[in-house]
Amino acid sequence: MRWLLLFLLLVTPPAMAQESPGEEVVVGLSQSNVAITATFVGSEILVFGAIRREAPLPEGALGVIVTIEGPSGPLTVHRKDRVAGIWVNTEAVHVDRAPSFYAVASTAPLSAVLSQTEDLRHAISVPRAIRAIGATVDDAPAFTAALIRIREERGLYQILPEGVELDRDTLFRSQISLPSNLTEGTYVTRIFLTRSGTVIDSYETAIHVQKVGLERMIFVTAHEQPLLYGIISILVAVMAGWAASAVFRYARG
Numbered sequence: 001m002r003w004l005l006l007f008l009l010l011v012t013p014p015a016m017a018q019e020s021p022g023e024e025v026v027v028g029l030s031q032s033n034v035a036i037t038a039t040f041v042g043s044e045i046l047v048f049g050a051i052r053r054e055a056p057l058p059e060g061a062l063g064v065i066v067t068i069e070g071p072s073g074p075l076t077v078h079r080k081d082r083v084a085g086i087w088v089n090t091e092a093v094h095v096d097r098a099p100s101f102y103a104v105a106s107t108a109p110l111s112a113v114l115s116q117t118e119d120l121r122h123a124i125s126v127p128r129a130i131r132a133i134g135a136t137v138d139d140a141p142a143f144t145a146a147l148i149r150i151r152e153e154r155g156l157y158q159i160l161p162e163g164v165e166l167d168r169d170t171l172f173r174s175q176i177s178l179p180s181n182l183t184e185g186t187y188v189t190r191i192f193l194t195r196s197g198t199v200i201d202s203y204e205t206a207i208h209v210q211k212v213g214l215e216r217m218i219f220v221t222a223h224e225q226p227l228l229y230g231i232i233s234i235l236v237a238v239m240a241g242w243a244a245s246a247v248f249r250y251a252r253g
Contacts, residue, residue, distance in 0.1 A: 024052045025064075025193040027203045034178065036211045042180045045207065048173040051193060057169065060196035063106060063113025064164045066174045067124060067192075068207065070101030070156075071185035077143040093143040097131040100183035101156050105163025105174045115197035122199060124192065126157055155179040182209050 030046035047066050078092045106113055110125055119125050126148055151157040156179065164174040187207040192199050 022053060022055045022058055023193060023195075023200055025191055025201050025203050026050050026052055027191050027205065029189065029205065029207065032205070032207055034182070034207060034209045036182060036184065036209065040180055043178045045176050045178060045189075046173065047176065047189065047191065048171075049191065049203075050171050051169065058195060061113070062166070062169050063108060063192075063194040063197075064166055064172045064174075065104065065106045065110070065114060065124060065192040065194065066164055066176070067105075067129075067188075067190045068101070068103045068176055068178075069099045069129060069188045069190075070209075071183050071187075072097045072099045074098075075147075077147050079143065079146075095130060095144070095147065098147065099129055100185075101178070101187065102126055102129050102151075103158040103160065103176045105158075105160035105176060107162070107164045107166045107172070109161040110159075113194050113197065114192075114199075118194070118197060118199050122192065122202075124190075126159060154181065156181070178209075184209055184211055 027047065027049035030044070030048075034043050034045075045068065051062075051064075075095050075098055076092050077095060104110065104124060104126060110119075114124060119128055123129055127144060130144055130147065148157055152159070155177070158176065160174075160176070163176070164172055166172045187209055189205050189207055191203045193201040
């Protein structure tokens with residue numbers, strides 16, 4: 001079935017691919033919608049595709065890069081130091097834009113398939129996807145590195161240097177794990193085709209991540225009707241306390 005899908009991709013004109021004189025990337029996703037439920041433990045996204053050519057195979061090393069980027073937002077990264085025996089926030093760096101989730105997979109280490117100029121142009125690597133402004137400390141890059149390290153440990157930032165399998169310079173596939181602690185929103189998926197470190201074609205699509213069922217109802221109530229959400233939370237807490245007290249009295253008596 002997968003090979004049939006690849007054949008259909010090759011013979012069907014892509015809807016969102018950029019123009020390329022010789023080589024063109026054609027892409028498909030195993031799923032474009034992810035539902036977050038109360039039992040959601042994560043999901044696997046399979047990105048697969050092919051490289052369509054209208055000319056002989058060009059010279060130069062071929063590379064394929066896949067990125068999945070979650071909703072971005074500002075945040076502040078603090079540094080804690082020990083002052084008078086107490087850990088307190090001291091210096092801080094404001095990050096104007098940091099993805100809630102970011103995965104970058106490639107056929108080889110990113111430095112081998114992408115030049116720094118192209119990385120700067122397309123913001124492909126994890127550090128380029130993060131934008132810090134107004135940094136007043138001397139070692140601001142260390143704050144960004146700390147943010148990346150923390151989110152890597154949580155599975156929210158993933159660097160997969162050999163995460164794309166390329167078969168005979170034509171077919172490729174990459175499987176990326178989405179963790180359970182996802183932020184709701186649109187996850188932009190980009191695929192880049194490179195030759196000798198230069199991007200020669202790209203494709204962009206989206207994966208929609210949304211809470212459903214009870215999770216969705218709680219989320220909407222908390223954000224759109226905070227007063228009602230607060231009242232319900234108090235009632236639930238009171239009822240839980242009363243139930244626990246009743247169980248305790250029954251157990252003693």
